[in-house]
Amino acid sequence: MRLSLTGFRLDEAGAQTLKRMLAGDRSSPCAEALVAHIVDTGASFAVMEEPYTDQDYSSDYLAFYASAFKDHQRDTRRVHLFSKDVSGWFEKTLAEQVKDAEIQDHYLGFVVVRPIRQGAIGRTFLRFPDLKAPLCVRVAARATCHSHILGTKLEIVGAPFIQQDRRLGACAQASIWMASRPVHMRHRRTAWHSIAEITRLATTPTDGELSQELPAGSSGLNPLHIIRALKAMGHQPLQHGFRDSDGKPTATKACEVAMRYLDSGLPVILGMAGVNGEIGHAIAAIGYIETTGDAIKPGDSYDSFVRAFVIHDDQSGPYRYLPLTDEDAGHLPRERLLFKDSKPVTVEGSVTHMFVPLPPRVFLRAERADIVARDFLNLQAMISNKLSREASDPAVGAAIEAFFAKVKEGKFIRRTYLTTAGRYRHHLAKGDLNELIKIELVTRQLPHFIWVTELMESSSEQVTFKGARNIVGHMVVNATSSTEPSNDLLAAHFPHLLIHRNINPPRDKRDELDFEESAEIYPQDAPYGGRVRLDL
């Protein structure tokens, strides 16, 4: 069988053709949103490759379609997308094509089209959307995907998307796939899993609820099934609920809690449980939208800067925006919002559950790390008079005093995120923190995973568009700890002040001390840039 490549312009007629390819003549919000996103990212040319053997569809085919009485096609089509007409590139010799890097500059990703009517959109890799100031998109869960056209290797960075195939799974399986695939591709700490495989893991052992539909699990998963699947896939699942047993929202806000994991570069599965017996829905959050200026709402956590989560919804399409509140919805492009009863769906109003596929060695929740960091800061503020008097330089003493005065007034916003010791040191090393303090911090022994809590004022704007916000200090908490909270904090940097805690004191002191601290006052210090993740 020969491979065929067909190019077409993505003008109005081309976009309609692509939509029909994805949804037939039926109305499909997912296909419409997908094509709109493709056009929005600047795609003007498509190349359809067929037949294409897609690993994910092959796995689903093996699990279900191969044994069906009706014949189902085994191959898929793949549509590559470009920002300009690249048909000239195909006229070159194959050797010239491989050498010519220009095609990569125009590559915007691909969509696999499955030969099934109930969910044609297969594995899809597209770029993140872009926004103009005063809003910007921050990328959380993403991966670099390589694809090949003839003999040439192309690359795209994005968050993988897939539509649910109702014969094999529901939104829950699609969300697990969209959350776990970038983790697999980026970190290689978990194995590759198809939708069929996820369903198998979630439904083993099976139970009464799963058995109400055939095949088992195809009509949806409850939270326990999701947790079971994530664990079996090699993640350490973390579940958090945002409704009390009577269905009322808890005091802990979903946006505040979920934000810390998203800001750690982790995908978050958001559950929206139906109220009064309605059908629940699950989506995958893969980024967020923040303001480029100062804080837009009161509060002491980083969601004060955030308008929305960027989500993949297998029913509404890729790269949708989920506003945190009703007020935020008014500041976002309406065409990317989800609606229910003509009202925008929001995190505050709809999200009831959160599932995070954490690395297996992380034993401390973000909320606890944040509480420990906040508590340490407040305890330091209680002795701030004595601390400032220790400084031999009165100007340094005044700076310390001024900082803690703001702490007491609740002027700082805490941004807590998970990182590795290596990435933490890398960020510090390349940043503009005082060199002496930097050296002291990067030469300290740390566990592999740490929670970092940055401190910034609510007026801290992005220094450049999509750039860092200036911070005045930060704290480091041991993410691999799960025992005594007093042993969680490892280091703290406040203006002119550096505190290091050794949680493994010398053996001869362990009867008297759980930990020992060293505190140092530095003559030079200034605000420095906070952590910025990949800018696409």
Added chain:
Amino acid sequence: MPYKHDMGLNAAFQGLLLENDPRTGVFNPRLTTARATSGGFRQFYKPGHICNSLVNCRVAAVTNKSENGQKMGLLKNIETKDLTPSGDRSGVQLVDLRAIGFTGYVSDAALNEIELNEVRANLVLTTATKFAFR
């Protein structure tokens, strides 16, 4: 700053790769280290070489210092340079936090908050099977 993240060694500590002390029957990392660093392995795996096996990861670790800060014996007989970054610390002042009243323990209010947070998560788990995400 000793290196603690080697997965091979950590796996060994978790009992996946055991070299038991023949006298006690218990895993003895020191014994394994001694074998790794004294045998023919060093001819093949230079200091700094990273690989997954326990034996070789310990070879990678011999460039570091031992627990009490003394240079390991192997480095005593060769010329070495201290590459640890440092700066002019003449203006840096030490503060004894205990002397000014800081005990370092997490406050009772924070402990209660941590406990409440975890209890809340458990509450939701009990209602987890009443619906499904479709």
